Amino acid sequence: MGFRRLSFPTDFIFLFPNHICLPALSKPYQRREISSWLARWFPKDPAKPVVAQKTPIRLELVAGKTYRWCVCGRSKNQPFCDGSHFFQRTGLSPLKFKAQETRTVALCTCKATQRPPYCDGTHKSEQVQKAEVGSPL
Structure with missing residues (x-):
């Protein structure tokens, strides 16, 4: 009984004998297509x-x-996360941060700040004031 030679596409990478790695990406940081059920959630x-x-x-x-x-x-x-982003399939993730000192701060709820998670006064802008609560900017 002989060994059967396996054929692989040319874009597979072999780093070690008997180890097959995923196909090489043509561009660095190129995203792969994901299956449809994963695409729904992510x-x-x-x-x-x-x-x-x-x-x-x-x-x-x-x-x-x-x-x-x-x-x-x-x-x-x-202003804290309760996991709604996941169940509503937004593709967004919460910003995790650690308080350096105990103090009172103003946390942004208009989501337009340039210094997340802290308020920078952007909520006073005309664009935010015209927007309805629950609608994107």
């Missing part, structure tokens, strides 16, 4: 964040504690 193009409120929320952050700031604007627990 879309290529993430949804736009929606305006949760038009004013920031002031609260006290405790030093050393890790927080997850809602990026999508769909959380019922604003």
